[in-house]
Amino acid sequence: MLKKIIIFLVLVFIIIQFIRPAKNIAARGPQHIEALYTMPDTVKAIMRVACYDCHSDSTRYPWYNQVQPVAWWLNHHISEARGELNFAQFGTYSKQKQVKKLQKTVKAVTKGWMPLDSYLWIHKDAKLSPEQAKMVADWANSTIAQIQ
Structure with a gap:
């Protein structure tokens, strides 16, 4: 009986590998924040590593995204x-x-809420130093002033 259960579970695991969600792969278009507002290269680099995987259409998918x-x-x-x-x-x-x-x-970057801890487990390079968080916050505040 245990053998049948294990075989069944292995078959289910194999079958679900063929059911894949759509990936979001897109170029930076005219609605992208970088196209709308001036962003220093240092802030762009921080945002691309720490924010865009989840908060844009330009996700860099990790290897484990191939496993259902x-x-x-x-x-x-x-x-x-x-x-x-x-x-x-x-x-x-x-x-x-x-x-x-x-x-x-x-608020999220200055309080350390973002990036999420669960994201940082694998993406250690996305952890913001206090200086990086300040750069992002300063840029965001200056952009807010520009919008208003």
Whole structure:
């Protein structure tokens, strides 16, 4: 009986490998925050490493995204994050919403809420130093002033 259960589970695991979520791979278009507002290269580099995998349409998928059900979980997590804030679609937000999203960004990076700890387990390079968090916050605050 145990052998049949193990065989069944192995077969299910193999079958689900063929059920893959769609990946979000997109170029930076005219609605991307980098196309709309001036962003220093240092801040761009920080954002690309620490933010864009979840909060844009330019996700760099890790190797373990090839294994189901991990890919489903990642896809769900990324979809939720983009639903909250998508830097690739920033230009589609109203000016008021852009300001609110940038204010939340300032708070999240200065308080250390972002990037999430679960993301940092694998992506150690995404951990923001206090100086990097300040650079992102300063840029966001100056962009808020520019929007208003």
